[in-house]
Amino acid sequence: MTAGTPDAGHGGPLGRPAPGPAGGPAVYVQDLCKSFRVFRHRPGALGAVRSLVDRSSHEVRAVDGVSFTIQRGEMVGCVGPNGAGKSTTIKMLTGILHPSAGRVEVLGLSPQRRRKEVARHIGVVFGQRTQLWWDLPLIESLDLLRYVYRVPEATFERNLATFRQLLDLDLFLSTPVRQLSLGQRMRGDLAAALLHDPEILYLDEPTIGLDVVAKHRIRDFLRRINRERGVTVLLTTHDMADVEQLCSRLLIIDQGKVLYDGGLAEIRDRLGRERTLVVDLAEDGGALEGPLSVPHACEVRADGPRRWLRFSRDDTTAADLITAVASRYRLRDLTIEEPEIEAIVRRIYEAGLDSSSPAGSQGSTIE
Amino acid sequence: MRVYLEIGKRAFQRELVYRTKNLAGLFTNACFGYLRAVPLLAAFEARGDIAGYNLQDALTWNWTVQALIMVVGLWGGWEVADTIRSGDVVSDLSKPFSFLGFWLARDYGRAIYYLLFRALPVVLIGQLLFGLRWPHHAITWAALAVSLALAVSIGFAFRFMLNLAAFWTTDARGVGGLGLIASTFLSGFLIPLAFFPDWLRPVVQALPFAGIVQTPADVFLERVTGWALMGALGQQALWAALLLGAAQGLVVIATRRVVVQGG
Numbered sequence A: 001m002t003a004g005t006p007d008a009g010h011g012g013p014l015g016r017p018a019p020g021p022a023g024g025p026a027v028y029v030q031d032l033c034k035s036f037r038v039f040r041h042r043p044g045a046l047g048a049v050r051s052l053v054d055r056s057s058h059e060v061r062a063v064d065g066v067s068f069t070i071q072r073g074e075m076v077g078c079v080g081p082n083g084a085g086k087s088t089t090i091k092m093l094t095g096i097l098h099p100s101a102g103r104v105e106v107l108g109l110s111p112q113r114r115r116k117e118v119a120r121h122i123g124v125v126f127g128q129r130t131q132l133w134w135d136l137p138l139i140e141s142l143d144l145l146r147y148v149y150r151v152p153e154a155t156f157e158r159n160l161a162t163f164r165q166l167l168d169l170d171l172f173l174s175t176p177v178r179q180l181s182l183g184q185r186m187r188g189d190l191a192a193a194l195l196h197d198p199e200i201l202y203l204d205e206p207t208i209g210l211d212v213v214a215k216h217r218i219r220d221f222l223r224r225i226n227r228e229r230g231v232t233v234l235l236t237t238h239d240m241a242d243v244e245q246l247c248s249r250l251l252i253i254d255q256g257k258v259l260y261d262g263g264l265a266e267i268r269d270r271l272g273r274e275r276t277l278v279v280d281l282a283e284d285g286g287a288l289e290g291p292l293s294v295p296h297a298c299e300v301r302a303d304g305p306r307r308w309l310r311f312s313r314d315d316t317t318a319a320d321l322i323t324a325v326a327s328r329y330r331l332r333d334l335t336i337e338e339p340e341i342e343a344i345v346r347r348i349y350e351a352g353l354d355s356s357s358p359a360g361s362q363g364s365t366i367e
Numbered sequence B: 001m002r003v004y005l006e007i008g009k010r011a012f013q014r015e016l017v018y019r020t021k022n023l024a025g026l027f028t029n030a031c032f033g034y035l036r037a038v039p040l041l042a043a044f045e046a047r048g049d050i051a052g053y054n055l056q057d058a059l060t061w062n063w064t065v066q067a068l069i070m071v072v073g074l075w076g077g078w079e080v081a082d083t084i085r086s087g088d089v090v091s092d093l094s095k096p097f098s099f100l101g102f103w104l105a106r107d108y109g110r111a112i113y114y115l116l117f118r119a120l121p122v123v124l125i126g127q128l129l130f131g132l133r134w135p136h137h138a139i140t141w142a143a144l145a146v147s148l149a150l151a152v153s154i155g156f157a158f159r160f161m162l163n164l165a166a167f168w169t170t171d172a173r174g175v176g177g178l179g180l181i182a183s184t185f186l187s188g189f190l191i192p193l194a195f196f197p198d199w200l201r202p203v204v205q206a207l208p209f210a211g212i213v214q215t216p217a218d219v220f221l222e223r224v225t226g227w228a229l230m231g232a233l234g235q236q237a238l239w240a241a242l243l244l245g246a247a248q249g250l251v252v253i254a255t256r257r258v259v260v261q262g263g
């Protein structure tokens, strides 16, 4: 795993959260497992009673031996296909779910055994749900949290003022939550999760269903609270742009297991060996018909004078390839496209880490 | 404690949003209050006093139970089960407060709303239409307040446990519905418990359900006074404590093996 930034964000203009109840890393997970028993469902009232008595079931291994450590101040992105076990893992990190096996420690404490104490130091946003009171104006939900977490009045006022500005809440602070747009509601939920200065923030799909502008704004906000307040962030997402723009560390989970845990740059380097050279041919360059022919590269797409040439680091360098193309064709412009992290991750989902890695390297899972 | 007060306050505010729904419910209660009064008039005309109730007592009982349905949540309320089913329960469980306390506070906020905006108007309508029996002693009002507070707790604890079934089955309403049928019958809502046959009466009067409707109605009617009143309130308090304790135990079991739905 990457080194992380154990002591990131001292002070910052926004102030620093109170130190956690105990030392150690923000999150420590060892051989974590969670199995669910799935019961047959019978319809109707009598069926429900029967289901209580006759409990034929099978087991689903949602999380299957996951280990990782998150240092304080880190921002880690967790991705994986649907049903990979991401939400289940987060629920165990908050103490809501009890693991079937393995160890969880959050700020050195068991979130299950010390639920209330741990809860004071973490904030949680489940993107598909809300903790806000549906029928009441947003401010009522936020105001309640002051009593829930016993936040000192001055701290509360200061935090609220900060979030009102950063998340632009003023416009809908007194609107009932059920009338808010998804993006507005998400901003409200983010503020709600942070008003008590948590050390750790868990975000389960915080950008789900948001438009580009809303996503951008939320990423901006998350970056700031991580950098300026030193809040440790663990987020799950299906949007690789979230991870690319926010996280230096990536956790890929599939079928309850960690497939990859490491730097974002590393995985790109190791698995994204193929890049694309995009050239614009000069109009009078002739040779506009048919694919370009250059050694160590193949044309994968053509759009009039614009051509996409894929090449691998193992065969040639970008410089050599450009020289080769320029010597055969007259060019007007060119760019190099780096491998898209999205494509890399998709390949890992589809084929697993080893088979998608040309170098055949070992999965660098955990320490 | 402050947090539970604030939670209750918001639950109260939340009901204010649905004022029209309450108006419709009020109308329904008034209609049923009237419809159920008609056979009472006929029965008392034919038979005279029944089990110590005269006609005015019976009419007062009738309007009191109509008034209490919503206050004590006699016919349920499946919000807890709904949050468990949808998975929204995760945010309540990840808060540093008692899950039971959170919902109890909400229920008191709700109950106070219905006391003011449902029970009071219903009783006043009953008074206008039939003329009810009002307490003769000032102390009765204090006893009524205590009895109602305990009735809300008992009703809540029972309903809350039915809701918790959602942690084990996807159809908590199905299971809970059976429970509510029992409580409707055994609480003194359908007929006063005093009308039950001799062999059954002591049993139903000892059950917790009696404390949900019959006891507050008895207190209001001043059918229990002095030591009997203390005994009735004591029995309510005992059941409230036992059921809340059981509910808390169930919460611990449920959250230990909790199955929270949805990603």
Ligand SMILES: Nc1ncnc2c1ncn2[C@@H]1O[C@H](COP(=O)(O)OP(=O)(O)OP(=O)(O)O)[C@@H](O)[C@H]1O
Residues within 6 Å of the ligand: A036, A037, A038, A060, A061, A062, A063, A080, A081, A082, A083, A084, A085, A086, A087, A088, A089, B259, B260, B261, B262, B263
């Ligand atoms: N309450 C539950 N009962 C039974 N099975 C469950 C339950 N919750 C999750 N599962 C199963 O556990 C596995 C992991 O689910 P989880 O919600 O953690 O996935 P996820 O990675 O969050 O997926 P997504 O990206 O779709 O949100 C899935 O196979 C799911 O069906």
Ligand SMILES: [Mg+2]
Residues within 6 Å of the ligand: A086, A087, A088, A204, B263
């Ligand atoms: Mg999920």
